[in-house]
Amino acid sequence: MKATWEKIEKNLGVLEVEVEAERVSAALDKAFQKVVKKANVPGFRKGKVPRSIFEARYGVESLYQDAIDILLPEVYGEAVDETDIFPVDRPEVDIEQFGKGQPFKFKAKITVKPEVKLGEYKGVEVPAVSVEVTEEEMNAELERLQQRHAELVVIDDEAAKNGDTVVIDFDGSVDGVPFEGGKAERYSLELGSNTFIPGFEDQVVGLATGDFKDVTVTFPETYHAEELAGKEAVFKVKVHEIKRKELPELDDEFAKDVSEFDTLAEFKEDLKKQIEARKEQEGKATRESALVDKIGENAEVEIPEAMIQGEVQNMVRDFDNRLHAQGMNLDMFLNFSGQTIDDLKAQMQGDAEKRVRNNLVLEQIAKAEKIEATEEEVNKELADMAEAYKRTPEDIRNILAANGSLGSLNEEILLRKTIEFLLENSKEVPAEQLEAAKAKEESKPAAKKTTKKSTKAEAKADADKTDEEESKDAE
Template sequence: MKATWEKIEKNLGVLEVEVEADRVASALDKAYNKVVKKANVPGFRKGKVPRPIFEARYGVESLYQDAIDILLPEVYTEAVNETDIFPVDRPEVDIEQFAKGETFKFKAKVTVKPEVTLGDYKGVEVEVAKVEVSEDELTEELKRLQERHAELAVIEEGAAASGDIAVIDFDGSVDGVPFEGGQAERYSLELGSNTFIPGFEEQVIGLSTGDFKDVEVTFPESYHAEELAGKLAVFKVKVHEIKRKQLPELDDEFAKDVSEFETLAEYKEDLKKELLVRKEQEAKGVKEGKVVDKVSENAEVEIPQAMVDSEIENMMRDFDNRLRNQGMNLEMFLSFSGQTTGELQEQMKDDAQKRVRNNLVLEQIAKEENIEVTEEDINKELETMADSYKRSVEEIRNLLTSNGSIGSLREEVSLRKTIELLLENSKEVEVAESTEEAAEDNKEDK
């Protein structure tokens, strides 16, 4: 096989390939073996028609498309490897020659991974803030812990308020006609969560157990279901019960229940240390992001739209997985939020472009710095994953190898090592104290 690559634009080129006639013959054999199983020829059982009779009746040309479908993917992959290019989108293939006894010639217009011209990536300055835990932050964390350990109690009397859980039946219709997804029984709705159509939850607030109400709402003009967009809907709502969070008292008993400490004072001291560690980790993440962003801004790269579109697909898939972990899915989210898939993808566009750019720049730095991922690095990652998933290292390795993810793991480790190199070579500039904070400090000093 012969393969040549010629760049015609920055990220676009033409791959010319010529494949030997004997491989064409082999592909035709495979195509015949596939097609003959369905061929109907009088006097022969299916799958038993001799090749000469088949070709005489149907023509050898009837095998060409199947043979191309068999041969093209494998020779295209070989040509990509031979010319050392990195396609980022489906190629536009133009078949120039394919016939029995002849070579197979085709051209493929291919969008490839762009070249990156690096700017300064060592010694970049990043602003960092002093990491400490304030009393307000400690108080807020204790409030969150109260919420987490709150118990839901059924309210026998009184009206539903924001923050309550209303267990309801609802039956929605537009112009008297029920619509798909508009009905549910004993649905637990957190009032004030803004998960339902705008205006719905506000009308449930104030209802009591056993109440019935016709809730009228208008679907947003941008609602994903076109037949409902902008329409007035009526939901017949019945309230079965109302549940309200009962917060535990912040005292020594609370500390004993949620920790290993005997007093609230001891627990608060330990919690403050935990918050400090968490904030230090968050600060490191923020610093990493700033360093990578600055290094990326210093580089020059033209990103193909195909790479951005691919990243948006990945982000949508990840978002759907996160929703499923929360008991929802993407379809339900779009229904409740009134957004379309296109609108959600548009919101992700800038972030996707930034991710692609940053990854390209980091990959180029890894090449420049000869950053290598050793088997020891991979083994450490596998051990961490095995510990997290409570499975053996070999199980995790076999799983990643079988689904083709071991290469992605290697790339992830390479990017992480590259970021560590950038952090080690960056310069920290402490954020100046604000005028208000300085004035407050002066007051305390006096």
């Protein structure tokens, strides 16, 4: 097999491949074995038709498409490896020659992973993050714990307000006609959670137990169900019960209930250490994000649209998985939020492009610095995953290999090591200092422009002065 690669523009090129006639013949044999099982020829059982009789009846050309389907993926992969390119989208294949006794020739127009021209990536300044725990942060954490351990107490003599949970019946209709999903009984709704159509929860606020009310709302224009989008709906609502959170007292009993400590003082001391550790992790994540973004901005790379759209698909899939972990799914989310899948993808577009850019830049830095994922590091990662999932490392390796994800594990380790390398070679500076430097940098173009005007003015003055002197000499 012969394969040549020629770049025609930016990230687009043409792969030309020529495959030996012997391999074409072998592919035709495989195609015949596949097709003959279904061939109906009088006097022969299916699968027993001789090759010569089959070709005489149907023609050898009837095998060509199946043979191409068998041979093309195989030789395409070999040609990609041979020319050392990295396709990022489906190729546009043009079959130039395929026939019995002939070489197989085709061209494939391919979008490949772009080249990255690195900018500054060592000594990059990142914001220093304080891990000191403020009184406000401590109080907020304690309040969060109180909220988590609060009890819902039934309120009989007060009207519902934001933060309360109301148990309601509702029955919705548009122009007097009920619609699917518009009815429920004894539904628990937390007011202020914004889980219902805008305006619904606000109209339930102020109702008391036993009250009835017609709640009128308008579905968003972008609502996923087209038959309801922009329509006005009326919900007949009955309030069965109102429940309000009752927060526990912050005392030693509370500390015993939520921790292993006997006193509130001991618990608060431990809580402070936990917050410090969390802030340290968050601070590291902040530094990493700022560092990678800045290094990505310093680099030059033209990203193919196919890579961005592929990352958008990955982000949608990850989002759906997170929703499933919370007992929801993507359709439910779109239903509640009144968005379409295209709306969601459009929101993810910018982040997807940044992710692709940053990953490409990190890969290039890893190559430049000869950073690699060692076998020991891969084995440790597999061991950690095995412990988490109560399986053996070999089981995890086989599962990842079967899913085609073993290479992704190597890439994750490589990217993580590259980011650690960049952090070690970065400079932490106060955030306010970075802001001042950024403001100064943003003012530079204006300064240059002013300088340019000044230089022009000086040049004109010099020219005028020269003309004046020449005039005097002439006199």
